[in-house]
Amino acid sequence: VNASPSAPPQARVLLASNRGPISFTVEDDGTLTPRRGGGGLVSGLSAIGDEIESVWVCAALTEGDRAATRQGKLGDPSVRMLDIDAGTFARAYNGIANSTLWFVHHLIYNTPTTPVFGSSFRREWASYEAYNRAFAEALAEAAAPGATVLVQDYHLSLTPRLLRELRPDLRIGHFSHTPWAPPDYYRLLPDDIARDVLVGILGADRAGFLTRRWASAFADCCETVLGAEVDRSALTVTHEGRTTRLGVHPLGADGDFLRERAHRPDVDSRLAALREAVGDRRTVVRVDRTELSKNIVRGLHAYRHLLHTRPEWLDRVVHIAFAYPSRHDLPEYREYTASVLRVAQEINDEFGTPDWQPVLLAVDDDFARSLAAYRLADVALVNPIRDGMNLVAKELPVVSDDGCALVLSREAGAYEELGEDAVTVNPYDVIATAEALHTALTMPAAERADRCKRLAEAGTALPPSAWFLEQYRALAGDQLQE
Ligand code: G6P
DSSP: OEEOTTSOSOEEEEEEOSSOSEEEEEOTTSOEEEEEOOSHHHHHHHHTOSSSOEEEEEEOOSHHHHHHHHTTOOOOTTEEEEEOOHHHHHIIIIIIIIIIIHHHHTTOOOTTTOOOOSHHHHHHHHHHHHHHHHHHHHHHHHEEEEEEEEEESGGGSSHHHHHHHHOTTSEEEEEOOSOOOOHHHHTTSOHHHHHHHHHHHHTSSEEEESSHHHHHHHHHHIIIIIOOEEETTTTEEEETTEEEEEEEOOOOOOHHHHHHHTTSHHHHHHHHHHHHHHTTOEEEEEEEESOGGGOHHHHHHHHHHHHHHOGGGTTTEEEEEEEEOOOTTSHHHHHHHHHHHHHHHHHHHHHOBTTBOSEEEEOSOOHHHHHHHHHHOSEEEEOOSSBSOOSHHHHHHHHOSSOOEEEEETTBTTHHHHGGGSEEEOTTOHHHHHHHHHHHHTSOHHHHHHHHHHHHHHHTSSOHHHHHHHHHHHHHHHHHHO
């Protein structure tokens, strides 16, 4: 591993995640263009403040990232990018993180044919171990004595334990942004790997989850797979003499940022274009990555069912579906995107008229256009088959101009906080989803506005910087108590 040399060696707060705050593209003339990512972790780390020396350890994801790392051109001394061998990285990221672990936690294996845990899987697993070790070593090297380290997500489930072996003095937290699988499903994994992932996370002093449901599922897996001792009221797991506390930190939307960003001129101009396309019809809006767990295809089937069974909506509604390209190195994702496009086209062919296109689908990345759709939405459709949280459900009500109704899957983490004011659905039941769309579309305006206001309040209760500080303080607080 080559790590960028510019990081301060003795940071007191460290963050580790696969995707970092900055990414580089190589232009045709060979120059490197940086692109700074937004998002919760970036604002969270800045919330820690300038006084505390902090470092963000992440992976080089693109050729541009690798070049910037090798040439020492990251331009930010607090970012340490790991230039892990491209093959090792691809096997760890695509093979284990995004296929195996993501698929297990989102219950999206089609078990008669997948998974197959054979020799190529074992090679991927060895790469995942090497990738996690690279993170542990970089963190061990950069951390000051007794420093606090916040390790993020399923890419890095082995890192807490590996890091503790290298540096027992550190305060280590791990946070899962995904759901956690129930034991019967989790045990699809080969036995040794099912154990290693749990033991890896239990290397942390604290393991954080987005909802109580995912934290409980993790505890259930520790009990079933490891025989660990679980205290459900104190939310602790004790294994081989060490106790890990489980925390529940329901990440919310960044209301201040969204309200300001959604009224900039680039959003206004896209809103005008969308209004022109929609006319005086109602809108059902969804915005997702083209992600298997987001259930976009069943959402389209539900919309088709609505048009079939409630002809009063013909020519009266438009389904705006914006789906960002995601993880297209995996064939499952390419196929999924193709089926989204196909079903949308079928609906437009079946019901469309010269004046009305029932589905407006776009599969490219345009954040300003998504915010414009948020503002225009009469109904937001968030129907994942399983989702750690789903921030769209929390963001959209904040930005909505006239108050939108939310159709929400009970399998999204956001359901725990938003369920009361949403129209909730079983995401597999397309007939019930169609009925929920009808209920949402016909909800009286005053009720819709009231509910939308409460959804926006609940959805912004723990904005990213507060969420981040909460975890950081919980780790520090544990230390004070000991
Ligand atoms: C989920 C994961 C994140 C991940 C994001 C985008 O939200 O929890 O860790 O970064 O998806 O996926 P990507 O593979 O593009 O980083």
